[in-house]
Amino acid sequence: MRHENLFTPVDLGAGLILNNRLIMAPLTRCMADENLVPTETMAAYYGRRADIGLIISEATNISPSAQGYPKSPGLYNDAQVKAWKNITQRVHQNGGKIFVQLWHTGRVSHSFFQNGEKPLAPSAIGIEGHVPRMRELEYGEPKAMTEADITQVINDFAIAAANAKKAGFDGVEIHGANGYLIDQFLHFSSNQRTDEFGGTAKNMSRLLFSVIDAVKKEIEHVGVRLSPAAYFNMEHDVRDVGVFDYVLSKLNSLELTYVHTGIFEDSHIDYLNGSVTQYIRQSYHGTVIANGGYTAKSGAQTILKGDADLIAIGRPLIANPDYVEKVKTEQVLTEYTEDMLTELI
Ligand SMILES: Cc1cc2nc3c(=O)[nH]c(=O)nc-3n(C[C@H](O)[C@H](O)[C@H](O)COP(=O)(O)O)c2cc1C
Numbered sequence: 001m002r003h004e005n006l007f008t009p010v011d012l013g014a015g016l017i018l019n020n021r022l023i024m025a026p027l028t029r030c031m032a033d034e035n036l037v038p039t040e041t042m043a044a045y046y047g048r049r050a051d052i053g054l055i056i057s058e059a060t061n062i063s064p065s066a067q068g069y070p071k072s073p074g075l076y077n078d079a080q081v082k083a084w085k086n087i088t089q090r091v092h093q094n095g096g097k098i099f100v101q102l103w104h105t106g107r108v109s110h111s112f113f114q115n116g117e118k119p120l121a122p123s124a125i126g127i128e129g130h131v132p133r134m135r136e137l138e139y140g141e142p143k144a145m146t147e148a149d150i151t152q153v154i155n156d157f158a159i160a161a162a163n164a165k166k167a168g169f170d171g172v173e174i175h176g177a178n179g180y181l182i183d184q185f186l187h188f189s190s191n192q193r194t195d196e197f198g199g200t201a202k203n204m205s206r207l208l209f210s211v212i213d214a215v216k217k218e219i220e221h222v223g224v225r226l227s228p229a230a231y232f233n234m235e236h237d238v239r240d241v242g243v244f245d246y247v248l249s250k251l252n253s254l255e256l257t258y259v260h261t262g263i264f265e266d267s268h269i270d271y272l273n274g275s276v277t278q279y280i281r282q283s284y285h286g287t288v289i290a291n292g293g294y295t296a297k298s299g300a301q302t303i304l305k306g307d308a309d310l311i312a313i314g315r316p317l318i319a320n321p322d323y324v325e326k327v328k329t330e331q332v333l334t335e336y337t338e339d340m341l342t343e344l345i
Helices: 040-047 078-093 147-166 181-186 206-216 240-251 276-283 296-305 315-319 323-328 338-342
Strands: 022-024 054-061 098-103 134-138 171-176 222-226 258-261 288-291 310-313
Touching: 022 323, 040 078, 078 098, 078 147, 098 147, 147 171, 147 206, 171 181, 171 206, 181 206, 181 240, 206 222, 222 240, 240 276, 258 276, 258 310, 276 288, 296 310, 310 315, 315 338
Parallel strands: 022 054, 022 310, 054 098, 098 171, 171 222, 222 258, 258 288, 288 310
Antiparallel strands: none
């Protein structure tokens, strides 16, 4: 078998043992029902992929105001908890593990999802473009969050984490990446606040650390996904790297299950002196999940070099539900194409 180092079990502590080092990256599929309740089709989709070391679910709304995409599932009411329980049971029956990725989209939303109100953001700075799959909905100017709004969001993360436990998830991934709410606080182009949530690395990361604190009280295993490179719905600012230096060094003192790279292609970035994963590895001393354009081969090499402990795979897993088996038996993979997004295979 090639790439053998991908197929050794990993002990992530507190009884969480993964069968291999491959992780299913979170993948939004917009196929919950009209009430944002996961479906039986989703249970079959995740169940088919349970031979991967750990599934990280598609991004999941912590509250109604977190929503920015049609039919993205939630985890804030009993019907959603029950439906997710069906999914976690399916994955467990098939020998796998599953975390839920908890999400607030912030300014990457539209008043359409907010009962006509403006979406929430650190500052009233909008983005260009339109809601995916809903071309008629152009993004507009968001509302700068009040301290009460921020407290509410932290509470909503805690409630969703408690629901994750009820639903049988093995842990939670906090979505701090890809230009969504927490990431909006971590970058200067989207966070121009002058209160205790803006202006300095400590202030800009206050929401992230408050959310980690609140979520940790509810569930044992907590991972965090971060995007130190502003690459999606975000503009780069030279000062951002100082924020992430601070965040990563402070994460060392918390008992997290992992830190996970959020980027589409994990290639060299000059101002980070390496790939995003290498940059994270330099400052963060716990378990690191690499992601962004990896193959089994490049993933195995990355682990061998010591740049990461685990490798998350996204698009190839959409195209190949049997990805693990295919890699193990050296079969050719089906190429991912965007038209595969219309169906959950
Ligand atoms: C259709 C699609 C949906 C995605 N949804 C999410 C998501 O819900 N949460 C997230 O953090 N990243 C999401 N991503 C990013 C992936 O997790 C991953 O970072 C990206 O696809 C790069 O990895 P890959 O090259 O292995 O596909 C999505 C990517 C795609 C293509």
